[in-house]
Amino acid sequence: MVHTENARLLRKNQTDAERWLWQKLRNKQLLELKFRRQFPIDRYIVDFVCLELKLVIELDGSQHIAQADYDEQRRLCLEQRGFKIIRFWNNEVLGNGEGVLDAIYQLVLDSKTNV
Template identity: 50%
Template sequence: MGRKGSGMAVRPKTCRARRLRRDSTDAERLLWRALRELRLPVNVRRQHPIGPYVADFAVPACRLVIELDGGQHASAVEADAERTAALNARGYRVIRFWNNEVLGNLEGVLTVIVAEIGRSVGFPTSP
């Protein structure tokens, strides 16, 4: 699989990440917009491939992954724990929020994220 005329192969995870970005949930779109508006001193990546996984959001400079879980995740606790363990083994910290947390308490979610990033890069922890 490749880009037309580029001569470069596109990895399946990259294609999946692009599709996930295009088909993002309301909570993912809201959080992405809010994170961009904060103008953090680090790059936040949306639908970022890490090993066999695609993280909802990643801050590579801080080795931080931010995952948003919807209602379907209530029965996927074991799979989420396995995914978190695999990301931890790659050196990433993982923080998780429910979609309804993002939609109903965006300020609180941003406070937690900014505090996590602040611990890594040493900047004030209020959004």
């Protein structure tokens, strides 16, 4: 229950980068795939996930530089559950959003052909 409440709080307090990307992923806009935002998986909350493809998209700010150990444990936990993770910096999304979308699109296409 705590994870659900935390996820709701995170959805209400999105970064500009998360808000921008969510507008591009929501309502099955990317290849008719359903993405969820701030979604609990195990003891972690991921920024975006497509459960059908087991694809996690993470957006990182400067705080992630200081939490490398935490991020590594999180990565291992998600990968052990079969999730593939792609990461972008917030400033990358805000400065080159279309390039980020192209990278996600290509990864999704590759994932769909391997499902």
